[in-house]
Amino acid sequence: MGMSQKESTAQDQNIRFLRQFAVRTAALLAAVVGVVALLDPFYQYHAPLPGLKAVLTDKEYQCIGTLRNFDYDALLVGSSVCENYNNHWFDEGFDCTAIKAIRSYGATADLCYLLEEACATHDLKYVFYNIDPSSLSASTEPTYESTGCPMYLYDRNYFNDYSYWLNKSVLLEKIPYMFAYSLVGDYDEGDSYNWAQWKYFGRDMATGMYDRLPGVEQMQPETANEAELAGNIALLTAQVEAHPETTFKFFFSPYSMLWWDNAYRSGERDAVIYNEKQAIGALLSYDNAEVYFYQDDEDVITNLDNYMDMIHFSKEINYAVYDKLARGEDRLTEENYEDRLERMRALSDRIVQKDILEYYAE
Numbered sequence: 001m002g003m004s005q006k007e008s009t010a011q012d013q014n015i016r017f018l019r020q021f022a023v024r025t026a027a028l029l030a031a032v033v034g035v036v037a038l039l040d041p042f043y044q045y046h047a048p049l050p051g052l053k054a055v056l057t058d059k060e061y062q063c064i065g066t067l068r069n070f071d072y073d074a075l076l077v078g079s080s081v082c083e084n085y086n087n088h089w090f091d092e093g094f095d096c097t098a099i100k101a102i103r104s105y106g107a108t109a110d111l112c113y114l115l116e117e118a119c120a121t122h123d124l125k126y127v128f129y130n131i132d133p134s135s136l137s138a139s140t141e142p143t144y145e146s147t148g149c150p151m152y153l154y155d156r157n158y159f160n161d162y163s164y165w166l167n168k169s170v171l172l173e174k175i176p177y178m179f180a181y182s183l184v185g186d187y188d189e190g191d192s193y194n195w196a197q198w199k200y201f202g203r204d205m206a207t208g209m210y211d212r213l214p215g216v217e218q219m220q221p222e223t224a225n226e227a228e229l230a231g232n233i234a235l236l237t238a239q240v241e242a243h244p245e246t247t248f249k250f251f252f253s254p255y256s257m258l259w260w261d262n263a264y265r266s267g268e269r270d271a272v273i274y275n276e277k278q279a280i281g282a283l284l285s286y287d288n289a290e291v292y293f294y295q296d297d298e299d300v301i302t303n304l305d306n307y308m309d310m311i312h313f314s315k316e317i318n319y320a321v322y323d324k325l326a327r328g329e330d331r332l333t334e335e336n337y338e339d340r341l342e343r344m345r346a347l348s349d350r351i352v353q354k355d356i357l358e359y360y361a362e
Helices: 005-039 059-069 087-094 108-119 133-137 168-183 203-208 226-242 257-265 269-283 315-327 337-353
Strands: 074-078 098-102 126-130 247-252 289-293
Touching: 005 168, 059 098, 059 108, 074 087, 074 108, 087 098, 087 126, 087 315, 098 108, 108 133, 108 226, 133 226, 133 269, 226 247, 226 269, 247 269, 247 315, 257 269, 257 337, 269 289, 269 337, 289 337
Parallel strands: 074 098, 074 126, 126 247, 247 289
Antiparallel strands: none
16 A cells, blocks of 8 residues: 555655754754864964963873974974973073974883974974983884874874864863863963872872882893894984984983882882993994983972972972073083093992981991
8 A cells, every 4th residue: 555645744844854853964064073173282383372372181182293293493202201391491502493393201212203294394493301320221113092192183194083072171171161261361372281289299108109119139230231222322323313404312320229229129229320321332432412411409309399290390490401502501521421431330339328318228
């Protein structure tokens, strides 16, 4: 039997409803995608729109976009200890426009990946590169994918950015947050990724966060990580060689005496110093590479009020390191770098034999 007129009418109404629903849904999705792409809080497609500030608080999501789309000629490269530098310090001290290329772990392969992304689209006057001791013995393969970073932002395939376009957190949290910080208050763009304002620094905090080993382990051979060391040095020198027009200012930050106590008690101290010697010697062979050493600043590293744990120091120490770097202080040369590292070895001996006893009885 054929369909009755009533049934046919009902079917037509259902079809019209589904079509209208599909059209309206598509229009809504297109509007959402358009809003996200236009305002772009992760800066995946462009720099901030006129009147909006670069509100940078999520490095895993925002760093790669800023490197591709912002206007700059200098990079501050490093781990979480570099997040509390203010970019404007470097702008004024070195007559440049600096932004940060940050990776929390500070592994050489990860940071060199960011460097390559920046150099693909920008000519750099300076690279201010913090070398963490652990980075010299880390894996030589980038860790972004293995640690769960949003790889759809890192690749150059915009067609898989739907996780960004159709993201409730982006639409309802990140975009309003960007507007709030841009239009209300005194947000400083130079403080990108800064976390210090929410932290407490003091000896009680630092010692409370330090899980001291109960005993001293046998000291490892200096060459314990020879293969990884060679690979990481090769990654660094490849960047220096590839960009002779760029001045690379490598520097070693002042980790606290707790860190050196841990390196000694874990048996890693001699390997750390050996790794640093090898890396510094290799870098100093290039005319466009400079190396600065702040690890042995006794006044800083033995004052635990400067720290929140055994590594992370206050913003005042960030400024002090910047100021020394701008003045060219504590620059290593081919003539003095080995003696300077031996001085660090002697200081670490004094730390574990004397200074640390103020806090921990043997």
